[in-house]
Amino acid sequence: MSVTDRFDGIKGVISSDSRSRKELIEGILFSLPYLVIFGTFLLYPLVMGGYMSLFDWNAIDPTQSVFIGLENYAQLMADDGFWNALKNTGYFALLTVPSILVVALGLALGVNRDIKGKGLLRAIFFSPYILTVSVTALVWIDLYSTQYGMINHYLGMIMANPPQWLQTRLTAMPAIAMTTVWWLVGFSFVILLAARQSVPEYLYEAAQLDGAGTWRQFRDVTVPQIRHAIFFVIIINIIWAAQVYGQPYVMTSGGPGKTTETLVMYLYQSAFSQRNFGYAAAIGYVLTGILVLVSIANYYFLGGDNE
């Protein structure tokens, strides 16, 4: 073993040509296990999904599928159910993304201050993120319960008619959004805290010498210094929000009156209840298109910024 190793080493020094061939072969061998999984379970389905979206797909016998071109997409544009799901998903994103950013930033700046028990606070604020979505949803169903729930028990002490959280059209989505903020804010919080901690302290000292108060320091030092982290947090939360599924599935099943039915729920319905696989694949592609645009917009905003 070691003899051949040494031989290879010498050979590498002597003949760079055979060495580079060897590196090519080894490079491919080292890459192969991942590339096989990646190709089979990510790339192939991605291409296949695009192909399926052009067919009236026959789930029982795929060879009987009928090519219909962009018919699925045209149908989608005229489908009220799709627009409702898109609207609900957008509403959910609008409720959660800014709230998560504000709460995460507030908590991060608070923990970054001169405060006792930093480690404990950091762990507490992060911890809900390690829960699974169904556990989160089940706990909050009980917290929101109008019969024995904690939230209305305490709200009942200060107001006459506390909201019927998950049961009314007006409050169902905000309730789901509130749960989501609690569940996911820890991820963004940890990222923003790390970003804030890496801002050099002398910038704040200089700002103080210039007479900048807390607000000016925040606006002119903190925000510009951590803008990359802020953008990352916004983008990743938009991507998560666009794919929201588990919370409404468990908490409301899309109700009341389809006010919390999201795009992924609608896709799932189309595929597994109505067996309309081509149509569902088209829904997936439309949402991918939206998310790719979001990613490009993000790249554009950060573009020309070579720090």
Add this chain to the structure above:
Amino acid sequence: MSDSSATVNRFESFSVGDVSMRSVGVHVVMYGAALLFVLPYLYMISTSLQTQQEAVSEGMHWIPDPITFAAFTNLLTGSLIVQWAINTLIIASVTTLLVLLVDSMIAFALTRLDWPGQRYVLGLIIASFMVPGFVNIIPLYILIADLGLLNNYAAVILPFAAGPLGVFLLAQFFRDLPHELQEAAQLDGFSNLRIYTHIILPLSKSILTALALFIFVWSWNQFLWPLIVLQSEAAYTLPIGVVVLQDNFTYQPAVTMASALIASGPLFILFLLLQEQLMSAVEMQGVT
């Protein structure tokens, strides 16, 4: 920290009282927020130890009276929760090992070896970040069914292992490791395989641990995809099992909360032991 606030005091002639008032305010707000964050946990624990009558009665009963483990014994005897816990543990463990192995291998090939085309491969993998997981649900389901993998652990493990996150994080880390070590090893006649196992991997223990934890937690918590491909009750994982239980034990909050505790308890213990590593895996994702 305290140094800089002392400087502030000296520069602005604020009274000490003003600063400490502010400090008290910060403490009150932050610990108030922390209390709000842990209330759902306290509710979970307290409710899981209550009798059925107490759990559905009006008002809050933070201290169960009497304390009972009936909900837990109900679950252990009247459901498949133990089987689901085993399923979840196997899936999360195998996924984690598989991801560490194949991701570190390709990250090594992409950053420490020199071969034509590696830039394109890396570019392709990173571009796949933009593909949201659910887009693939339909074709992936058909593929898994055709392969005869429905209700099989592999149906959950393999699609998860195709994700680009680990490759991306490891490639970034490997790239910054000093090249001198590798060159010295090459002169000593180390093969690339030995450089991978004896130099790169040992130098990367910290990131491998962090990544392993993150992958373990994340795959333990998967919901939508296992719900689709694990169709027989014996094959369920905990996250989908607890939802089924809630349907079976309707309006029995004590049982539901006990099942929620069982489903998330192992991850909480892991988190308490290794929180720094887990949070550093999150921090790394922010440094892009």
